[in-house]
Amino acid sequence: QDNPKLEQLKEQGFARIAIANEPPFTAVAADGKVSGAGPDVAKAVFERLGVPEVAASISEYGAMIPGLQARRHDVVTAGLFMKKDRCEAVAYSEPILCDAEAFLVKKGNPKGLNTFADIAAHADATIGAPGGGTEERLALDAGVPRDRVVVVPDGQSGLRMLQDGRLDVYSLPVLSISDLMRLANDDSLEMVAPVSDAPVYCDGAAFRKGDEALRDAFDVELAKLKESGEFAEIVEPYGFSAAAAMSTSREKLCAAQ
Amino acid sequence: MEWDWEFVWQIMPTLLEGFKITIIATLLGSVLAAIVGLLFAVLRRSPNPYIARPIGFMAEFIRGTPLLVQLYFLFYVLPSAGILLSPLVAGVIGLGLHYGTYVAEVYRGGIDNVPRGQWEAAKACNLNPLQTWVHVILPQAIPPMIPALANYFIAMFKETPLLSAITVLELMNQARSIANTNYRYIEPMTMVGVFFLVISIISVFGLRWLERRYGRVER
Amino acid sequence: MIDWSGYLGLILQGALVTVQLTLMGCALALVMAFIAGFGRLSQIAALRWLATVYIEFFRGTSIFVQLFWAYFVLPLLGFDLTSMQAGVLALGLNVGAYGAEAVRGAVQSIGREQFEACVAVNLSRYQTMRHVILPQAVILMLPTFGNNAIELLKATAIVSLISLSDMTFQAQVVRAQTGSTLIPFATILILYFAMAMAISAFMRWLERRLTRGLDGVRS
Amino acid sequence: MTAPIINIDKISKSFGALKVLDNLSMQVMPGEKLALIGPSGSGKTTILRILMTLEQINGGHIQIEGEQLYHMQKNGSGLVPANERHLAKMRQKIGMVFQLFNLFPHKSVIDNVTLAPRLTKKVPRIDAEKRAMELLDMVGMADRARNMPAQLSGGQKQRVAIARALALSPKIMLFDEVTSALDPELVEEVLNVMRKLAAETDTTMLLVTHEMGFAHDFADRVLFFDKGSIVEEGTPNEIFSNPKQERTQAFLKKIIAAGHRV
Amino acid sequence: MTAPIINIDKISKSFGALKVLDNLSMQVMPGEKLALIGPSGSGKTTILRILMTLEQINGGHIQIEGEQLYHMQKNGSGLVPANERHLAKMRQKIGMVFQLFNLFPHKSVIDNVTLAPRLTKKVPRIDAEKRAMELLDMVGMADRARNMPAQLSGGQKQRVAIARALALSPKIMLFDEVTSALDPELVEEVLNVMRKLAAETDTTMLLVTHEMGFAHDFADRVLFFDKGSIVEEGTPNEIFSNPKQERTQAFLKKIIAAGHRV
Ligand SMILES: Nc1ncnc2c1ncn2[C@@H]1O[C@H](COP(=O)(O)OP(=O)(O)OP(=O)(O)O)[C@@H](O)[C@H]1O
Ligand SMILES: Nc1ncnc2c1ncn2[C@@H]1O[C@H](COP(=O)(O)OP(=O)(O)OP(=O)(O)O)[C@@H](O)[C@H]1O
Ligand SMILES: [Mg+2]
Ligand SMILES: [Mg+2]
Numbered sequence A: 001q002d003n004p005k006l007e008q009l010k011e012q013g014f015a016r017i018a019i020a021n022e023p024p025f026t027a028v029a030a031d032g033k034v035s036g037a038g039p040d041v042a043k044a045v046f047e048r049l050g051v052p053e054v055a056a057s058i059s060e061y062g063a064m065i066p067g068l069q070a071r072r073h074d075v076v077t078a079g080l081f082m083k084k085d086r087c088e089a090v091a092y093s094e095p096i097l098c099d100a101e102a103f104l105v106k107k108g109n110p111k112g113l114n115t116f117a118d119i120a121a122h123a124d125a126t127i128g129a130p131g132g133g134t135e136e137r138l139a140l141d142a143g144v145p146r147d148r149v150v151v152v153p154d155g156q157s158g159l160r161m162l163q164d165g166r167l168d169v170y171s172l173p174v175l176s177i178s179d180l181m182r183l184a185n186d187d188s189l190e191m192v193a194p195v196s197d198a199p200v201y202c203d204g205a206a207f208r209k210g211d212e213a214l215r216d217a218f219d220v221e222l223a224k225l226k227e228s229g230e231f232a233e234i235v236e237p238y239g240f241s242a243a244a245a246m247s248t249s250r251e252k253l254c255a256a257q
Numbered sequence B: 001m002e003w004d005w006e007f008v009w010q011i012m013p014t015l016l017e018g019f020k021i022t023i024i025a026t027l028l029g030s031v032l033a034a035i036v037g038l039l040f041a042v043l044r045r046s047p048n049p050y051i052a053r054p055i056g057f058m059a060e061f062i063r064g065t066p067l068l069v070q071l072y073f074l075f076y077v078l079p080s081a082g083i084l085l086s087p088l089v090a091g092v093i094g095l096g097l098h099y100g101t102y103v104a105e106v107y108r109g110g111i112d113n114v115p116r117g118q119w120e121a122a123k124a125c126n127l128n129p130l131q132t133w134v135h136v137i138l139p140q141a142i143p144p145m146i147p148a149l150a151n152y153f154i155a156m157f158k159e160t161p162l163l164s165a166i167t168v169l170e171l172m173n174q175a176r177s178i179a180n181t182n183y184r185y186i187e188p189m190t191m192v193g194v195f196f197l198v199i200s201i202i203s204v205f206g207l208r209w210l211e212r213r214y215g216r217v218e219r
Numbered sequence C: 001m002i003d004w005s006g007y008l009g010l011i012l013q014g015a016l017v018t019v020q021l022t023l024m025g026c027a028l029a030l031v032m033a034f035i036a037g038f039g040r041l042s043q044i045a046a047l048r049w050l051a052t053v054y055i056e057f058f059r060g061t062s063i064f065v066q067l068f069w070a071y072f073v074l075p076l077l078g079f080d081l082t083s084m085q086a087g088v089l090a091l092g093l094n095v096g097a098y099g100a101e102a103v104r105g106a107v108q109s110i111g112r113e114q115f116e117a118c119v120a121v122n123l124s125r126y127q128t129m130r131h132v133i134l135p136q137a138v139i140l141m142l143p144t145f146g147n148n149a150i151e152l153l154k155a156t157a158i159v160s161l162i163s164l165s166d167m168t169f170q171a172q173v174v175r176a177q178t179g180s181t182l183i184p185f186a187t188i189l190i191l192y193f194a195m196a197m198a199i200s201a202f203m204r205w206l207e208r209r210l211t212r213g214l215d216g217v218r219s
Numbered sequence D, E: 001m002t003a004p005i006i007n008i009d010k011i012s013k014s015f016g017a018l019k020v021l022d023n024l025s026m027q028v029m030p031g032e033k034l035a036l037i038g039p040s041g042s043g044k045t046t047i048l049r050i051l052m053t054l055e056q057i058n059g060g061h062i063q064i065e066g067e068q069l070y071h072m073q074k075n076g077s078g079l080v081p082a083n084e085r086h087l088a089k090m091r092q093k094i095g096m097v098f099q100l101f102n103l104f105p106h107k108s109v110i111d112n113v114t115l116a117p118r119l120t121k122k123v124p125r126i127d128a129e130k131r132a133m134e135l136l137d138m139v140g141m142a143d144r145a146r147n148m149p150a151q152l153s154g155g156q157k158q159r160v161a162i163a164r165a166l167a168l169s170p171k172i173m174l175f176d177e178v179t180s181a182l183d184p185e186l187v188e189e190v191l192n193v194m195r196k197l198a199a200e201t202d203t204t205m206l207l208v209t210h211e212m213g214f215a216h217d218f219a220d221r222v223l224f225f226d227k228g229s230i231v232e233e234g235t236p237n238e239i240f241s242n243p244k245q246e247r248t249q250a251f252l253k254k255i256i257a258a259g260h261r262v
Helices: A004-012 A037-049 A061-069 A084-089 A116-121 A134-141 A155-163 A174-184 A212-228 A230-238 A242-246 A250-255 B005-044 B049-064 B067-081 B087-112 B116-124 B129-166 B171-182 B186-214 C004-041 C045-060 C063-077 C083-109 C112-120 C125-162 C167-178 C182-211 D044-051 D084-091 D109-120 D125-138 D154-166 D184-200 D212-218 D236-241 D246-257 E044-051 E084-091 E109-120 E125-138 E154-166 E184-200 E212-218 E236-241 E246-257
Strands: A014-019 A053-058 A090-099 A101-106 A127-129 A149-151 A169-173 A189-192 A201-208 D006-015 D018-028 D033-037 D059-064 D071-074 D078-081 D094-097 D172-176 D204-208 D221-226 D229-234 E006-015 E018-028 E033-037 E059-064 E071-074 E078-081 E094-097 E172-176 E204-208 E221-226 E229-234
Touching (some): A004 A014, A014 A037, A037 A090, A037 A230, A084 A090, A090 A174, A155 A189, A155 C167, A174 A189, A201 A250, B005 B171, B005 B186, B049 C125, B067 B129, B067 C125, B087 B129, B116 B129, B116 D094, B129 B186, B129 C063, C004 C083, C004 C125, D006 D044, D018 D059, D018 D229, D033 D212, D109 D154, D125 D184, D154 D184, D184 D212, D212 D236, E018 E044, E033 E212, E109 E125, E109 E154, E184 E204, E184 E212, E212 E236, E221 E236, E221 E246
Parallel strands (some): A127 A149
Antiparallel strands (some): A090 A201, A101 A189, D071 D078, D221 D229, E006 E059
């Protein structure tokens, strides 16, 4: 068939995927093995496409799309949520992992911050979010000034900064926040979830514009995976809802602002 | 991907905003390094080995390990010891400590270059140690060190992008943030390079002037 | 229960990458240092100019910016580099520019009389360099090269920011997976320091070897 | 009979394994002008440096005006090594002029002279400068008071150095080969200053020199050193015209052969 | 009559605004031993350095064995400045010994001597070393062949430097004050080597020296320089015993007053 990119991946025997350093979307075991919901799904689909291996490299959120454009990865499976402008920058597959947004705050939410709008309205509340991530955009769009949106490199840093009082809110998807709280085991923290002025987002595997043929082939196998129930077996142990991903579509998600 | 001048102009104010922080961090870092360096230099000369040795080891250790990791340490580990630093303060301390160890070497060289006869003349004039340092040794030792010191401060300026790793919104971090939101790396990254190059070229001339002005001592 | 020994293994894997980067970066830096250093000493104006541009450019723009440029911008211009290649390229070219000045300085500090003695025994320019000037100049370069190598080692930490899984990067991964900050960062600080010590020990050994039998020649 | 102003009592001094002074004793009377001569390496400089507390001694005692220099009384129970404070007090009595001048290059001539009085004795600037101008006038350098040392010739530098040492009005002045770093034509101007000084003040002076003629005119008493001990001493006439010891004779013969005037 | 081996034809040389040689001409015959004397700064060193191609000339011509030194024929159409290749060829005829020896400090004595023959003439190491040992033997340094220069005294270094210059068998040897950096007691050993050299070989030699006595014994002809031109020339007897020019007389008088033997 007419899919040179896929042929090339088959030839070399592996696909290069970009992942984030953020459980449970991705996880790195002590032996260095990469797992997590995103990579596991990608692995299953690529196997079905005849590409036996994936080579994962961890990347910052901000660096993923430029990295894709710079041909550093073949696909991003990192919880990079679909949004209109992202859909213009990359070619998404059908939805894979869905999650609502959450806030990590100090116990009792002392500043009463439950939405992005609350933060914008508050005089000096600071929010931490991954650089180039969805939450940074949401905060800026809600009108939080740049100097109160702190770009935090990774989850542990965000957690730390919140514990140390450098941040009032640390925002990530619900499952990521839960995982952070599990690791931290710190009862001076609590989670606000879901954040009401943020939609439920879903990510998809993000391909380079121009690799649509590969994306389409990926979609076909992904659909089969969802059909067979294997998909749910992969994502649900990590806490994700398979039903959420199956009840929506790329078309819908990309249309939303 | 094509170079887009319009985009460059659009991001310029943001970059300048970051540049301001870069300059502030460099200036504060330089002042701190100058002070820390003096402490290191003087303490390393201490006749008491229980002071000189650990200080010496500490300076070696700081000089032998990456500034980036030291910044992580200052920013993420110290709070568990109850020391909470704002990003900029942590960054300035990191720069100051790291470069202080280099600056200490410059001081040491400068001090060693003051002839022994000056120490002896000070003693023959019955000056006490503090007077000797303040009125005789340092005024002679410092001017020849100025070019070397300036050199390290310029080097420090070029390492300020590391502060972006601890969330300081300096030039590099602003550029990355622009790149992240616009999915364009070429213009912000190149412009950051241009900023650094321009300052560096200016500072090369500044250094030449300093060398002419202070490099030589007449005895 | 956290599998610390496993995560330590992860950090050691990163240490291997750091060592690789350092070795390859040093190799490239050494080559560039000699090319550019001799370029600046060349009688051909164009070569001198080219070498000066290279040196001032790479010393003038931050290593950090160069790395991001090599990683994100070069591919857009059609150069496909792995992150390892981008890292080695940026580190090697940057440190090479500093090394070039050491090469030039060392050659120039060999007295004019050595060049004249070579003319008097009718050696060609190449023979003069190869047999008389370089053997003496290399010894003078070694201390600076040692410092440059340590600077390069420290700069490798920056590659963690372009997702190359070096030691610092692995420490970040371990931190994210285990929630502990102190242990991974303290571990890598010690490892970096050990590597820096190894470099200076090696350079001292090399210097002793090369100066053997040359006692009292130059100080 | 008056008491000696300097009493050196069986001191010894080694650098590492090298014994430079061995059980040396000597006395100097107030106002006496003493010349120390002898071959190179015989320990002349070392004695001056010890008196100026620039070197430590390894054994023995030194008294200046009856007071211990390197030791001090500890509440009646005995002598202990002097602390810095005691040394600073004792140093007030002593000034020194060095072979290489050791002027402070970053200070003008007058500031070189006024620095020590102003800092150590808290003399107001105006008084210190008045006194400095008198001293500079005496050494013939008053018109150069605002110059920097780098603008002076060696002889001029040395004259300023003499004025600087005098500014603290020490009771004892030490001169270590103050002309041997000078070009021959500049030597005389410094020696003239010192002749004047010797004639006009009753400061005790110890002079190390290789200028035998000058030592002859200047000194009340000459000590001949060799290998860290005093081989012979006497008036200039005794030592230069009629040396008793063989080593003194040999030394003077060599000096004369080298063309120096005695 | 044979042709001169060196023909210097109206050369001039300036350093910036300073004219050091002015329209100077001179000839040297094969095998001649020439001494160049004259006050400091008169341009003696400059002439030797020009012959060794260490300085450029600003005008005039030089021929060595009838061949242009700084110029070369360009396909019949005239003279053009020489390129490096031509210079290298001409340099084969000339060797030079420097005031400060300029030995290669990182090479042993024998390697200093063999380096040039091995590199420039591709002499096999074994032959080069054999010849080097003969030369070192001649200068009395054979037993130090394996030493490094740092282990030698100044006189020994200079003798090695002479052997090094001889190793290329030049037709012309240039000596620039080869003893003036040596301690007095080491001068004679170097002069002895040069006397032997002068007697045993028919190499043309140009010697710049302030040792008038040696110049007298060594030279066939003496040139007296002042301010960049030749003021007087003649046999050693003519110049030293009976100088005609006032400037020569004044110079020799001053030298004698300074205690040098003529
Ligand atoms: N700081 C030092 N360390 C080691 N040895 C020293 C030191 N200062 C002096 N000496 C040695 O002590 C000996 C006496 O030195 P001193 O300078 O007193 O001699 P001197 O009589 O002044 O000689 P000169 O006429 O050459 O000045 C010499 O052998 C000298 O080498
Ligand atoms: N490289 C140079 N640049 C500028 N001036 C120079 C240079 N070399 C020599 N001169 C000047 O040229 C003049 C002649 O110098 P030269 O060395 O030939 O004199 P000389 O006769 O060898 O004197 P001396 O007996 O002191 O060695 C001097 O005035 C000297 O200062
Ligand atoms: Mg002495
Ligand atoms: Mg000369």
